[in-house]
Amino acid sequence: MYGVRGGTYTIVEAFEKLARELGVQIITNTDVNHIVIEGKKAIGVDTIKGFIAGDEIIANIDALTVYEKMLPKSKRNKWTKREPSVSGYAMLLGVNKQYDQLVHHNVFFPENYQDEFISIFDRGEMPDDPTIYICYSGYSDPTMTKKQTSNLFVLVNAPYINEKTDWEQLREPLMEKILQKLEEKGLVDLRENIAYIQTMTPADIKRNTGAYQGAIYGMSSNNIQQAFSRIPNKANDYDHLWFVGGTAHPGGGTPIVTLSGKLVAEEIIRRYKK
Ligand SMILES: Cc1cc2nc3c(=O)[nH]c(=O)nc-3n(C[C@H](O)[C@H](O)[C@H](O)COP(=O)(O)OP(=O)(O)OC[C@H]3O[C@@H](n4cnc5c(N)ncnc54)[C@H](O)[C@@H]3O)c2cc1C
Structure with missing residues (x-):
């Protein structure tokens, strides 16, 4: 059996340490009210402490919650009709x-x-x-x-x-x-x-x-559509908006969610290198 000495939270602390070494500024205790959209472009977040601008907005709260509460209401959004997991x-x-x-x-x-x-x-x-x-x-x-x-x-x-x-x-x-x-x-x-x-x-x-309906693994995988057509990592209705987390591709659970974050990071790096 493999595990992390000190518990799973040690992984979080390791990510934090690495991020700070790379110069990342981490802001905590600052709830996001909604994602600010200009035209079709995500330009930042409105928080309880004010507006924070961003070139790329990556949401790791359950994407179903983001669509329900943090983005403009849209008839095209059919995601919240999907069934959550257990x-x-x-x-x-x-x-x-x-x-x-x-x-x-x-x-x-x-x-x-x-x-x-x-x-x-x-x-x-x-x-x-x-x-x-x-x-x-x-x-x-x-x-x-x-x-x-x-x-x-x-x-x-x-x-x-x-x-x-x-x-x-x-x-x-x-x-x-x-x-x-x-x-x-x-x-x-x-x-x-x-x-x-x-x-x-x-x-x-x-x-x-922010888990949608309290679901642990995001959207359920109980049918073929929900298992294989999850919310894409790059939002298809807004520019510069990305999703990681249980409901987004590739799926729920800590290792898969981490993979989701890695995929988004790699794609953003690829675009900026161009
Ligand atoms: C009881 C329980 C047991 C689990 N057991 C397992 C398991 O055994 N194995 C496994 O692989 N997975 C398990 N999971 C699932 C796993 O915890 C998740 O897949 C993983 O934590 C998702 O990571 P995330 O970064 O996408 O979201 P989260 O870890 O949920 O992080 C979301 C973050 O967003 C913050 N947030 C929420 N709303 C706002 C807002 N408005 N503004 C700013 N920040 C906000 C939250 O404070 C939180 O820090 C379990 C989950 C639960 C609840």
Whole structure:
């Protein structure tokens, strides 16, 4: 198994270090309201701190959200009618106990696995008995935990946001349900040993990352059209506007999204070299 020592965030820090060495100015805590378009050309972004001009605008928020909220309304935009991928409910746990049965990746399957797919994809509802994934990175990287403690990332699949679920109402009961199930599956006394807990619902994912309807992997790949005709990296309706991220080509997930950024960087460099 391969992994990054110090956790995935180390990759972010490495990108930041490299960017600063190359002279990149990074502006944080500055929400973009919308992309400023002049004619057909993207010329900058309007932020909560004012206008920032740019020769090339690269959007890494979910492209469906960009089309919905950050670009002029257009009849040509059919993208937001595409179905989003699955979302998730996650918990970050700091536990004052170690469990010998846990390794780095752990999956606790339900009695009826098929029910989960019917609930999420056909009914758009949270399954009664979800599959529970736990990543215990302290297992293979002891620098991630202290002695006799465990750092657990717990994730269950959830439908993308729809009108059926009020995630604020479900946040606590779902947390209790998952913790209870984990105790039944052998993580004895889990609840009484939790020193830290943070929950993340599909609504949090949407709010914090701009993920369209809280989808984790951008647009779904459930049919041929959505799998093979994703939003192109170069916007086809505006000049100097680019998309990277889960909904754009080539697809969702951290490695593929990184590839998306690389493709855009290479194409912009090629154009400027000309
Ligand atoms: C719970 C969960 C589990 C996941 N598990 C996996 C996994 O196991 N493997 C995997 O490969 N992928 C996984 N993913 C998906 C992975 O995290 C994404 O594919 C990846 O982070 C997408 O990268 P990105 O740079 O396109 O977008 P993001 O990482 O979402 O970054 C978008 C950035 O835009 C910022 N932003 C949002 N709105 C604005 C605004 N208006 N103005 C300015 N900035 C804004 C956000 O703060 C954020 O920093 C998971 C995602 C979640 C939520």
